[in-house]
Amino acid sequence: MVSQFIRGVGHNSLGLLAEAGGVWQLAVASVDCLFVGPFHGDRIRIRPTILLIVKAGYNSLSLSSLIALLAGMIMALQSAQQLGEVGAISLMPNLVASSIIRELAPLLTAIIVAGRFGSAIAAELGTMKVSQEIDALTVMGIHPISFLVVPRLLALAISLPCLVIFSDLVGIFGGLMIAVGVLKLGATGYMISTFDALQLQDVATGLVKSLIFAVIIGLISCRQGLKTQGGAEQVGRATTASVVHSIILIIAADLFVTAIFYLKG
Amino acid sequence: MTQTTPLIEARGLIKSYRGRRIIDQLDLTVNHGETLVILGASGSGKSTLLRCLTGLERPDAGSVHIQGVDIFADDQEAIASLRCRMGMAFQGGALFESMTLAENINLPLSEFTRLPVSTRQIITRIKLGMVGLEDAMDLFPSQISGGMRKRAALARALALDPEMLFFDEPSAGLDPVASAGLDLLILQLKEVFQVTLVMVTHELASAFSIADRLALMHEGRFLVVGSTADVKKSKDPIVRRFLERIPAKALEGSNFYQRFTESAGDSRAVPEVNNE
Numbered sequence: 221m222v223s224q225f226i227r228g229v230g231h232n233s234l235g236l237l238a239e240a241g242g243v244w245q246l247a248v249a250s251v252d253c254l255f256v257g258p259f260h261g262d263r264i265r266i267r268p269t270i271l272l273i274v275k276a277g278y279n280s281l282s283l284s285s286l287i288a289l290l291a292g293m294i295m296a297l298q299s300a301q302q303l304g305e306v307g308a309i310s311l312m313p314n315l316v317a318s319s320i321i322r323e324l325a326p327l328l329t330a331i332i333v334a335g336r337f338g339s340a341i342a343a344e345l346g347t348m349k350v351s352q353e354i355d356a357l358t359v360m361g362i363h364p365i366s367f368l369v370v371p372r373l374l375a376l377a378i379s380l381p382c383l384v385i386f387s388d389l390v391g392i393f394g395g396l397m398i399a400v401g402v403l404k405l406g407a408t409g410y411m412i413s414t415f416d417a418l419q420l421q422d423v424a425t426g427l428v429k430s431l432i433f434a435v436i437i438g439l440i441s442c443r444q445g446l447k448t449q450g451g452a453e454q455v456g457r458a459t460t461a462s463v464v465h466s467i468i469l470i471i472a473a474d475l476f477v478t479a480i481f482y483l484k485g
Numbered sequence: 486m487t488q489t490t491p492l493i494e495a496r497g498l499i500k501s502y503r504g505r506r507i508i509d510q511l512d513l514t515v516n517h518g519e520t521l522v523i524l525g526a527s528g529s530g531k532s533t534l535l536r537c538l539t540g541l542e543r544p545d546a547g548s549v550h551i552q553g554v555d556i557f558a559d560d561q562e563a564i565a566s567l568r569c570r571m572g573m574a575f576q577g578g579a580l581f582e583s584m585t586l587a588e589n590i591n592l593p594l595s596e597f598t599r600l601p602v603s604t605r606q607i608i609t610r611i612k613l614g615m616v617g618l619e620d621a622m623d624l625f626p627s628q629i630s631g632g633m634r635k636r637a638a639l640a641r642a643l644a645l646d647p648e649m650l651f652f653d654e655p656s657a658g659l660d661p662v663a664s665a666g667l668d669l670l671i672l673q674l675k676e677v678f679q680v681t682l683v684m685v686t687h688e689l690a691s692a693f694s695i696a697d698r699l700a701l702m703h704e705g706r707f708l709v710v711g712s713t714a715d716v717k718k719s720k721d722p723i724v725r726r727f728l729e730r731i732p733a734k735a736l737e738g739s740n741f742y743q744r745f746t747e748s749a750g751d752s753r754a755v756p757e758v759n760n761e
């Protein structure tokens with residue numbers, strides 16, 4: 221039982237490590253397409269990128285808002301209990317807002333986007349790979365990375381921060397609902413102390429995180445899709461792996477960024 | 486580049502999958518304007534050969550030059566400019582499932598030309614018309630039959646008026662009338678546009694009607710390469726068997742039948758199968 225558990229953890233970590241080389245190559249190639257390609261006659265595909273941004277938002281907005289609302293409410297109840305004991309309930313708006321903005325909104329939204337949009341990317345590219353659509357692009361002389369990967373990375377890098385900002389607002393609103401409805405605090409006072417407490421660095425942390433998460437989701441899902449071989453079963457496997465690997469890496473990166481911001485003060 | 490150097494030249498190609506040689510020391514040349522038809526049983530490595538020739542699959546050894554460009558070694562820009570001049574129709578069509586047929590054909594046009602939208606629409610309509618699909622232009626690949634997919638794949642391969650065309654089994658799975666129509670279309674392409682064609686098939690009739698040269702592939706090698714007359718004259722037993730459609734497994738089949746009947750207590754003589 222325990223050994224099985226350890227083996228499971230090891231298996232997932234090894235799977236991730238084995239991916240590292242391929243993901244790195246994809247990252248280098250994408251940067252090349254994005255920043256060097258335009259000087260060699262290649263172009264950034266604006267229209268597909270916009271369509272993908274819309275798709276990412278459409279896929280994830282309702283779910284990520286719901287989750288952010290619930291997380292805000294949970295945070296409010298949780299901190300009210302703890303702060304109430306030491307008679308510092310006035311700090312609650314501050315605590316709720318900073319944990320939502322710095323931590324919960326980026327993390328939860330990224331996990332939802334990995335599950336909805338990242339998996340969709342892996343499935344789409346995986347299907348294209350096994351039905352030779354990627355080969356067809358290559359033969360035509362259309363670079364699959366510039367045609368497929370770069371628009372998806374850009375779409376994620378734009379849509380995820382937007383989704384996170386929306387989750388921030390909804391999460392704070394969730395805290396407000398609990399404060400007013402359950403704890404009978406004043407709404408105006410709550411909002412004023414929220415905005416007083418907010419610092420630019422909170423918002424910056426959240427946005428830096430969401431950008432990093434966007435790159436993780438994009439690279440992992442595209443890589444899983446593009447390396448698919450075989451048939452429909454392998455597409456399913458790639459889809460699952462993209463979600464699992466993205467979530468592990470998102471949480472690891474979250475710890476890393478949080479630590480850096482903590483050490484910096 | 487003079488017309489006498491071959492357009493496509495492959496030397497010493499070797500490709501293995503998991504230790505199994507699929508392409509075994511294969512040499513191949515295709516001249517300008519020529520039609521080479523590669524025949525062979527299914528699984529003999531024809532698709533793999535085409536994938537090596539078009540640069541999709543890197544061979545374990547050997548080289549492929551197209552118009553003097555080494556497609557596995559030269560710089561990306563030389564290869565890219567080559568790609569604009571070649572078209573490929575895949576065995577399964579490989580149409581973009583998320584696009585309509587018209588969008589499929591439009592894609593190479595919008596990527597590699599600066600033609601205005603209206604001109605591209607006209608070209609798309611003409612190309613689909615060539616393969617009899619102008620009524621299906623707004624359908625998605627999932628909404629059309631297998632034969633229509635093959636023809637749409639051909640139309641897409643023709644979108645940029647390529648100088649070289651690679652076909653993987655264009656007529657497999659088509660009804661006889663559509664298949665004959667496709668042969669006719671290929672002959673017209675050949676005569677009107679002087680396209681260089683490399684075509685994989687196992688349809689003997691269309692192979693002999695289209696080919697300038699035929700190559701018969703078996704276990705990763707060419708057993709014979711030559712004009713249709715040369716191939717018909719070949720004495721190689723495997724070539725004869727292929728041309729005369731004699732099943733290789735007939736003898737084993739009769740053994741199986743024998744064992745089956747003996748174990749059932751039936752000592753009836755098994756009919757002789759004349760194999761070779």
Ligand SMILES: Nc1ncnc2c1ncn2[C@@H]1O[C@H](COP(=O)(O)OP(=O)(O)O)[C@@H](O)[C@H]1O
Pocket residue numbers: 502503507525526527528529530531532533534
């Ligand atoms: N990507 C691959 N991985 C492993 N084996 C492959 C792969 N592609 C082709 N093969 C094997 O190579 C052999 C030849 O395949 P292919 O070239 O498609 O034959 P053909 O087109 O002549 O029917 C087959 O036995 C097939 O199983």
Ligand SMILES: [Mg+2]
Pocket residue numbers: 531532533576653
């Ligand atoms: Mg084949």
